Amino acid sequence: MVRTTIACSHCRKLKIKCVHEGSPPCQNCKKKDRTRSGECLLTGPELKRKRVPDTPSGDIDQTRRNIRSTLADTPSTQSSELQVSVNGNPNGGFAVDSSTIIAALKTFSSKFPEFRFVHLPTLSKFIHSIEENGRIKFLQRTCSESSSIHMLCASIVALCLPITHELSHASPPEAFASFARGCVSIASPPDLSTVQALLALSMYEWGTGNGYRAWMYSGTATRMMQSLRVMVQVTSLAAVDKEIHNRTLWACFIMDRLVHCGKTQPFALSAYSMDTHWPTSEDDFAFGESSGHAALTNEERGPLENMEGDMNHYYGILVRGFDIWARILSWVVSGGRRLPGMSLPENHPWVAGSRWKLLYDELMAWRDRQEKRLRYPEASVEGNSALGTAERFAYLNLIYYVSLLFLGREYLRFIPTPDSEPNGPVDPPLLPLPAPPGWWQDRADEIFTSAAHIASLLRKLEEANEPLYTPFPGFCAFSAATMNLYVSSFPKMNLDRHHILMYGVNKNIEFLHKFKDMWAMGKGWWVTIGHCKQLYNSARQDHSQFRGRTREDYSALEYSIHDIRGQPPTIGDCMSPEISVEDIEITSTTNNETAAALSLQELSGFDNTQQTSVTLDDAAANRDWNQTWPLWGEQDFIPFAIEGVPFDYNMSLGDL
Numbered sequence: 001m002v003r004t005t006i007a008c009s010h011c012r013k014l015k016i017k018c019v020h021e022g023s024p025p026c027q028n029c030k031k032k033d034r035t036r037s038g039e040c041l042l043t044g045p046e047l048k049r050k051r052v053p054d055t056p057s058g059d060i061d062q063t064r065r066n067i068r069s070t071l072a073d074t075p076s077t078q079s080s081e082l083q084v085s086v087n088g089n090p091n092g093g094f095a096v097d098s099s100t101i102i103a104a105l106k107t108f109s110s111k112f113p114e115f116r117f118v119h120l121p122t123l124s125k126f127i128h129s130i131e132e133n134g135r136i137k138f139l140q141r142t143c144s145e146s147s148s149i150h151m152l153c154a155s156i157v158a159l160c161l162p163i164t165h166e167l168s169h170a171s172p173p174e175a176f177a178s179f180a181r182g183c184v185s186i187a188s189p190p191d192l193s194t195v196q197a198l199l200a201l202s203m204y205e206w207g208t209g210n211g212y213r214a215w216m217y218s219g220t221a222t223r224m225m226q227s228l229r230v231m232v233q234v235t236s237l238a239a240v241d242k243e244i245h246n247r248t249l250w251a252c253f254i255m256d257r258l259v260h261c262g263k264t265q266p267f268a269l270s271a272y273s274m275d276t277h278w279p280t281s282e283d284d285f286a287f288g289e290s291s292g293h294a295a296l297t298n299e300e301r302g303p304l305e306n307m308e309g310d311m312n313h314y315y316g317i318l319v320r321g322f323d324i325w326a327r328i329l330s331w332v333v334s335g336g337r338r339l340p341g342m343s344l345p346e347n348h349p350w351v352a353g354s355r356w357k358l359l360y361d362e363l364m365a366w367r368d369r370q371e372k373r374l375r376y377p378e379a380s381v382e383g384n385s386a387l388g389t390a391e392r393f394a395y396l397n398l399i400y401y402v403s404l405l406f407l408g409r410e411y412l413r414f415i416p417t418p419d420s421e422p423n424g425p426v427d428p429p430l431l432p433l434p435a436p437p438g439w440w441q442d443r444a445d446e447i448f449t450s451a452a453h454i455a456s457l458l459r460k461l462e463e464a465n466e467p468l469y470t471p472f473p474g475f476c477a478f479s480a481a482t483m484n485l486y487v488s489s490f491p492k493m494n495l496d497r498h499h500i501l502m503y504g505v506n507k508n509i510e511f512l513h514k515f516k517d518m519w520a521m522g523k524g525w526w527v528t529i530g531h532c533k534q535l536y537n538s539a540r541q542d543h544s545q546f547r548g549r550t551r552e553d554y555s556a557l558e559y560s561i562h563d564i565r566g567q568p569p570t571i572g573d574c575m576s577p578e579i580s581v582e583d584i585e586i587t588s589t590t591n592n593e594t595a596a597a598l599s600l601q602e603l604s605g606f607d608n609t610q611q612t613s614v615t616l617d618d619a620a621a622n623r624d625w626n627q628t629w630p631l632w633g634e635q636d637f638i639p640f641a642i643e644g645v646p647f648d649y650n651m652s653l654g655d656l
Contacts, residue, residue, distance in 0.1 A: 006018070006020075006022075006042050006043070006044060007026075007042065007043070008020075008024065008025075008026050008028075008029060008040045008041055008042050008043070009041055009043065010028065010029060010032075010034070010040070011026060011028055012043075016028070018042075020042065023042070024040035024041065024042050025039070025040035026040055026042070093137060093138050093139035093179070094137075094138055094171050094175060095135045095136065095137045095138070096135060096136050096138065096157070096171070097134060097135055097136075098127055098128060098131040098134055098135060098136055099134070100157070101127055101136055101153050101156075101157065102124055102127065103164075104153075104156050104157045104160045104161075104164070105118060105120060105123060105124070105153075105156060106120070107160040107163070107164050108156045108159065108160055108200070110388075110391050111160070111163060111391060111468065111470055112159070112203065112470060113314070113315075113318060113391055113392045113395045114203075114251065114254045114255065114258070114318070114322075114395075114472070115196075115199060115200070115203075115251045115254075116247055116251070116279065116282075116285075116314075116315045116318075117196060117244055117247040117248040117251050118196075119240055119243075119244055119285065119286075119288070121286075121288075122240065122244075122288075126149060127149070127153065130147065130149065130150075136150070136153060138150060138154055138176070138179045147193075148183070148191050148193035148194045148197065149193050150179075150183070151179075151180050151183040151184075151193065151194060151197040152193045152194075152196050152197040152200070154176040154177070154179045154180040154183075154197070155176070155177070155180040155196075155197040155198075155200035155201045155204065156197075156200050157173075157176045158173045158174070158175075158176035158177040158180065158200075158201075158204050159173075159200050159201075159203055159204045159207075161173040161176070162207070162469075162518045162519060163467075163469045163470065163518060173204070177201065177204055177205075180197055180200075180201055181201070183197075184198070184201075184217075184220075186220060190224035190225075190227050190228050191228070192228060192244065192245060192248060194224065195221045195224045195225045195228065195248055195252070196221075196248055196251075198217045198218070198220055198221035198224070199217075199218065199221050199248075199251050199252065199255050201217045202214045202215075202217035202218040202221065202255055202259060203255070203258075203471065205217060206258070206259055206471050206521065206565065207470070207471045207519040207520070207521055208519065208520045208521070209519075209520035209521050209523075209524070209565075211259070211565040214259045214565075215259045215260075218252070218255045218256055218258075218259045218268075219256075219268055221252055221255070222252045222256060222268045222269060225248060225249050225252050228245065229245070229249065229275060229276070238288070239288060239289055239290035240285070240288035240289075242290070243279075243280050243284075243285050243288075243290070246276050246277065246279060246280075247279055247285070247315065249274070249276055250274075250276075250279055250315065250319050252268075252269060253269045253271075253274065253319060253322075253323075254318070254319060254322045256268045256269050257322050257323065257325070257326035258322070258326075258471075258472065258564070259565075260326060260330070267326070271323055278306075278316040278319070279313075279315035279316045279319065281308075281312045281313050282311070282312050282313070282314060282315070283312055304320060304362070304365050304366055304369055305369075307320060307366070307369050309369045309370040309371050309374065310371050310373075310374075311371075311373065311374060311387075311389055311392065311393070314389075314392050314396070317366075317370060317374075317396060318392075318395060318396065318399075320366055321366055321396060321399040321400070322399065324359070324362055324363050324366055324399075324403065325399050325402065325403045327359065328359050328363070328403050328406055328407055329406060329562075329564065331355060331359065332406050332407075332410055332562060333559075333562050336410040337349075337356075337410050337411060337425065337429065338429060342355070342429065343429035343430065343431055343432070345432065345433050348431055348433055348435070349411060350435055350436055350439055356407065356410075359407060360407055363400070363403050363404070363407070366400075367400055370396065374393060374396055374397075375397070376393070376394075376397040376453060376457055377453065377456070379393070380460075381393070381394070381457065381460040381461055381463075381464050381466075382460070382464055385461075385464040385465075385466050390461060390464060390466040391461075391466060391468055394457055394458070394461055394468055394473070395472070395473075397453070397457055398454060398457065398472070398473055398476045401450035401451075401453050401454050401457075401476070401480075402450070402454065402475070402476045402479055402480075404446050404447070404450040405447055405450040405451055405454075405479055405480070405483060406479070406562075408443045408444070408446050408447035408450075409447055409483070411424055411425055411440075411443065412443075412444070412447065412493075413425065413426050413493070414427075414551045414554055414558065415535070415539050415543075415546055415549070415554070416490045416492075416493055416539075417539075417543045418490065418492070418540055418543065419492060420490060420492060420493055421441075421492050421493065421495060422440040422441055422443065422444035422493055422494070422495070423440050424440050425551075427550035427551045427552070428550070441495060444493060444494050444495070445494065445497065447483060447494075448483060448484075448487050448494045448497070450480075450483075451479070451480040451481075451483035451484050451487075452480075452484070452504065454476050454477065454479070454480035455477070455480045455481070455484060455504050455505075455507060455508040455511075456504065458473060458476075458477055458508075458511055459504070459507045459508075459511070462511075469514065469515055469518050469519075471519065471521060474512070474515045474519060474521065474522055474525070475525075475564050477508060477511050477512055477515065478512060478522075478525040478528075478529065479561075480508055481505075481508045481509060481512060481529055482528075482529065482532050482561055484504070484505045484508055485505065485529070485532055485533055485536055486532075486536055488502065488505055488536075489536035489537060489539070489540040490536070490540065509529070512525060512526060512529065513526070521565060524560070524563075528557075528560045528561060531557065532557075532561070535554075535557070
């Protein structure tokens with residue numbers, strides 16, 4: 001057996017070794033059952049392409065453009081960054097009606113409750129002061145001369161364009177984002193608008209799949225804000241300006257937890273190091289009044305006893321909730337129950353003082369201190385929609401339910417048998433002591449009830465004409481979908497307690513289908529959902545092929561299920577081109593409780609009547625699930641992934 005430069009087109013396209021004996025089919029095509037005449041064609045090496053000229057290390061965008069133009073097999077679509085419309089402006093910029101900017105600010109305030117630092121009366125007045133004939137000009141050549149307010153407006157519009165039909169007449173989102181990036185300068189003295197713009201840019205980059213950029217912008221905003229805090233403490237500001245500074249600092253705190261992604265590095269900000277007070281009430285902030293809060297004492301930073309749990313103090317509740325959620329995610333992704341010592345009796349999840357129990361109790365305390373009107377489903381989406389608080393209401397409940405889901409799922413059997421019932425982990429490390437009676441059944445109920453409530457909550461927001469297609473709710477929808485599909489295949493894992501109908505499962509999938517068309521991060525989740533459906537269906541239909549496998553056999557798949565960034569998996573040997581993002585489709589099932597579960601064909605685009613070369617069972621039996629997805633977290637720290645080109649998760653294989 002030899003390895004040569006002679007390769008088949010399939011292996012060449014996927015940039016993998018083509019192993020053969022000098023004649024077709026190669027090993028990869030045999031594995032994929034491409035053995036018929038003409039399906040595996042061995043050809044010689046392609047002509048050497050034009051060498052990419054050396055590019056300064058800082059000019060990453062130019063490198064990508066060079067790669068796309070010189071190494072692509074066929075002409076590929078240019079990135080949105082190169083398709084920016086200048087609207088006929090000879091200066092390479094564009095102008096936007098100030099009314100469009102104001103509309104984007106209102107959307108930003110309602111759809112991104114993580115960022116409650118925009119004081120609309122103050123900012124609107126400032127925007128009108130810099131407009132020219134009712135328009136705001138964004139000129140790249142004069143970016144250095146523009147005020148930081150231009151950068152802030154551009155960042156907010158870029159973030160809101162993908163989710164706002166009313167702004168569809170404006171330039172593409174990337175036009176605004178590109179302008180804002182061009183205004184970033186870490187050498188200039190920091191100012192508040194620049195910090196806020198960096199936070200909005202961080203959220204935008206996160207949504208478009210650029211995890212590293214999001215992390216860097218968030219970190220830059222935090223460092224700038226820490227410098228500004230020193231200046232604020234020695235200057236005299238109006239009450240409203242002080243609170244804008246305070247809320248911007250807490251927005252840095254939240255964004256740090258969102259883009260942290262459960263990695264092992266420490267958070268940039270700790271609640272115990274925040275030299276400020278909790279956010280003031282929404283009423284006081286809107287009217288520019290001071291609540292008279294002093295800086296936090298050590299006793300006030302950690303415990304929840306001082307938390308005011310009504311909607312008027314929403315932002316303070318949200319800050320605490322995101323802190324709890326981030327620590328739960330960090331524990332799970334860093335190893336969770338598989339961390340050293342976690343299987344010891346004193347660390348069993350039902351034992352007081354164990355890591356799991358401490359996180360669970362803190363989450364419950366946070367929830368208990370919220371008034372009844374903030375809790376779904378006790379309080380309705382419709383009631384909050386009538387008060388204009390639907391999105392804020394949704395965020396609080398999404399944090400709670402996705403936290404419960406992650407805590408419970410850590411001890412859930414990854415691939416059960418069709419007859420399995422909840423009884424704790426079945427692969428190492430095992431728990432030597434039995435759980436209290438009914439404990440595992442209660443955890444299963446929490447997991448699947450949480451998944452059902454997430455799907456229901458997002459569906460009701462749409463029905464109330466308050467849809468929430470932003471990154472964090474998208475991740476919650478994805479997490480709920482994995483569990484809803486799981487329990488639809490293994491209903492006994494929840495003791496046949498049907499908390500969500502198949503109609504609800506389909507609505508959950510439909511939400512993600514729309515989400516992926518708005519945000520690139522959703523495409524990776526969409527592919528993962530398709531593979532989860534394949535795995536669950538295959539295990540339900542014939543579990544014998546999975547006998548003897550442990551959770552370790554699915555570590556890469558499990559990692560992708562936990563990944564909050566939504567970065568699309570790399571297509572490799574075990575993920576054939578037939579299962580691409582573009583091929584995954586769903587059906588518009590409108591039946592009620594009699595609707596059957598989504599079939600594999602409905603979710604992943606497979607049609608066994610047309611593609612008979614690989615059956616579902618054979619594909620699942622031959623697939624090495626531990627190789628389907630790379631460990632994306634490790635890729636964050638690989639500076640040059642392919643031929644010296646910085647890795648960009650938005651670039652398709654065709655572009656590369």
